[in-house]
Each structure stands twice: as structure tokens, then as C-alpha cells.
Amino acid sequence: MPETREPQWTALPDAVLDTASAKIDAFAAALSGGATAPFSPPHVPATYAFTVFAGAESGGRIEAIARERGAMLVHQAQAFTYHVALERDRRYRVALDWHTNPDRDDRLVLRGRVHDDNGTLLQEFTAEIVLYVNRKEQADG
Amino acid sequence: MGEVRPAFAVGDRLPASEPRTLSSQEVAAYAEASGDRNPIHLDDAAAQSVGLPGTIVHGMLVMGQFEAALLAWRPDLTIHTLQTRFLRPLPVGASIHVEGRIAKVLDHKNAIVRLSVRDGDAHAICVGDATVTD
Incomplete structure (x- = not known):
């Protein structure tokens, strides 16, 4: 059987999710x-x-990884798990980290875990991102 | 006492959604609201520089259509998990619609919905599953 390798997560700076x-x-x-329907208040x-990820220091670091490789970030897959509904007009702490795919060096996985002030996990999500490079142009060029 | 009527049955389908065209204006509005200003969504030249034919719609804007379709179907639905995979990029300006059906009933209130976003030629752009409670 193939060996299953546990991903090595690298922490990113926490971010704040503003639900104004x-x-x-x-x-x-x-x-x-x-x-706004069907997302009417109080729905988030x-x-x-x-x-x-957008605009946060963490997002900037991921974009920098892509730039170093001359690549752009393209979403491949996402998974969300909802434990407790988010409320509007709150600011939540989000713990962020990422890992590379040990089998595909053009893939990375981002993870976010949203917590309330008491540290309760409310929501978690992962996104598999492709570092998209124009291989045809490289081959041609 | 009567039997509890299950909220879902395998094969139940979401109502056919109206086709929606994701124009450059809508993509720009999503970029503004989400903060995701990746140029592959906004700038044809940038998209073409990485080998795409032109700008493509944000994956999260496409994925967001799943929740919209679920809530349009049953407004009080609670989503517990939502996972999706993109099969091909969606060019800006393309038309999409959402399809969905109950793939598995977990108990009288919970089920797994299999979802897809398809383009105007019925090609699957994004597929996924949601675990829901009615």
C-alpha cells in the first residue's frame, strides 16, 4: 500500500474576519x-x-510564493465545514496555515479556522490552489 | 403516533435555476466585495500571459451559486459541509446554471445534495456535495 504522508502545515499570521x-x-x-436575496440578514x-485571505498579510505571502514561481493562483477545490453560524457585525479571529502537496509541487493547500472570542471553532475551510504557469509559452520560448 | 415524514428523498431535484451570465461587471463587483483582485479575473492580458484564453470567473463566485440555489430551493436549509471541485475554468461572460439532486438521505432531516454548475453547453464547470439539514 502507498505510504500516506501527513502534510506539514506552515502557520501564517492570524487574520481578522470582519462581518460588518x-x-x-x-x-x-x-x-x-x-x-441580497437569498442571503438576507442575519445570514452570512x-x-x-x-x-x-484577500488583503490580509497571509494572502500577500501566498501571492508572493506564486510570484516567485512566475505563476498565478487558480482555485482547484474547496471544502467548508460549518460548526456554528457566523453572526453579522462581529470580528472573528481566523487561524491560517498552508502546506504544499507532497505529490504535486504546483499545488498548495490553504486552511482557515474561524474562532469566536472564547476560542470555539465556528467554521473551517481549506482550498487547494494551483500555481498556474504558462507551460506552453515556456516550452515555446 | 404517525411516522416522521422524511424531509428528503433520494433523487429529489432542485428546481432548474435560471441561466445567469457572469459579465465582466459582475466579476468586477465580486472582486471589489471579496477583495480578490487577482488579475486573471479582471485583465485579459494578464490572463493570457499565463495561457488562459482570457479572464476567468472567480472560483468562489461560481461556488457561491451552490448556496444560492440551495437557499432558493429551501430558505430554511442549514448547510453543514460544502465541498467543491473545479473541472474547467469559466470564461467571463459565460452563462451558467445550477443543478442539484439528493444523492443520499442520512436520516429524516439530513441529506447529501450533489451539485453542479454547468455552462451554456451543459458542460460541468464545478461539482460538489453539500450536507444539509431541513
Whole structure:
């Protein structure tokens, strides 16, 4: 049987997930093409927490890894697990880390775990990201 | 006492969603709202520089359509898990619709829904599963 290798997670700086209603409404409208339905208050869209990577120091580090390789980041797969619903107008701490895929050096996995002030895990998500490189151009060039 | 009526049955289908075109304006609005301004979504030249034919829609915008379809079907649904995989990139300006059906009933209130986002030619762009409670 093939050996299963445990991933070596590398911690990134914690981030803050801001669920201000104005931000949630803008995100919901963008998801649904203008209307906030079906994401009406007090709902927080299921994929909102992933926005924590954008603009955060952690997201910048991942983008830097891609730049070093002359690659761009393209989503391949995501998995979310919801333990407790997020509330609007809160600021949650999100623990972030990542690992490379030991079998594919053009893949990396990001993980986020959203906690409340008491440290209770509310939501966790992973995303497999492809470091997308124009191999044709490299071969041609 | 009567039997508890199950909330789901294997094979139940989500209502057919209306096709939706994800225009460059909608993609730009999602970039603004999510903070994800990766140029492969916004700049044709940047997308072409990595071998894509042009800009592609954010994966998380595509994935978000699953939740929208589930809540449009049953507004009080609770999603416990949601996992998805992209099969091909979706060009900006393409039309999509969501399909879904109950793949497995876990008990009288819980089920697994198998979902797909398809383009105008019915090619699967993104597939996934959601564990839900009614």
C-alpha cells in the first residue's frame, strides 16, 4: 500500500474576519447579481469567510510564493465545514496555515479556522490552489 | 403516533435555476466585495500571459451559486459541509446554471445534495456535495 504522508502545515499570521453588515450585503449582492436575496440578514454567506485571505498579510505571502514561481493562483477545490453560524457585525479571529502537496509541487493547500472570542471553532475551510504557469509559452520560448 | 415524514428523498431535484451570465461587471463587483483582485479575473492580458484564453470567473463566485440555489430551493436549509471541485475554468461572460439532486438521505432531516454548475453547453464547470439539514 502507498505510504500516506501527513502534510506539514506552515502557520501564517492570524487574520481578522470582519462581518460588518455593509460588507456582507455587498458580498451577497455580488454573489447574487445585485439582490441580497437569498442571503438576507442575519445570514452570512457560506463562502464569505474565505475573503479573509484577500488583503490580509497571509494572502500577500501566498501571492508572493506564486510570484516567485512566475505563476498565478487558480482555485482547484474547496471544502467548508460549518460548526456554528457566523453572526453579522462581529470580528472573528481566523487561524491560517498552508502546506504544499507532497505529490504535486504546483499545488498548495490553504486552511482557515474561524474562532469566536472564547476560542470555539465556528467554521473551517481549506482550498487547494494551483500555481498556474504558462507551460506552453515556456516550452515555446 | 404517525411516522416522521422524511424531509428528503433520494433523487429529489432542485428546481432548474435560471441561466445567469457572469459579465465582466459582475466579476468586477465580486472582486471589489471579496477583495480578490487577482488579475486573471479582471485583465485579459494578464490572463493570457499565463495561457488562459482570457479572464476567468472567480472560483468562489461560481461556488457561491451552490448556496444560492440551495437557499432558493429551501430558505430554511442549514448547510453543514460544502465541498467543491473545479473541472474547467469559466470564461467571463459565460452563462451558467445550477443543478442539484439528493444523492443520499442520512436520516429524516439530513441529506447529501450533489451539485453542479454547468455552462451554456451543459458542460460541468464545478461539482460538489453539500450536507444539509431541513
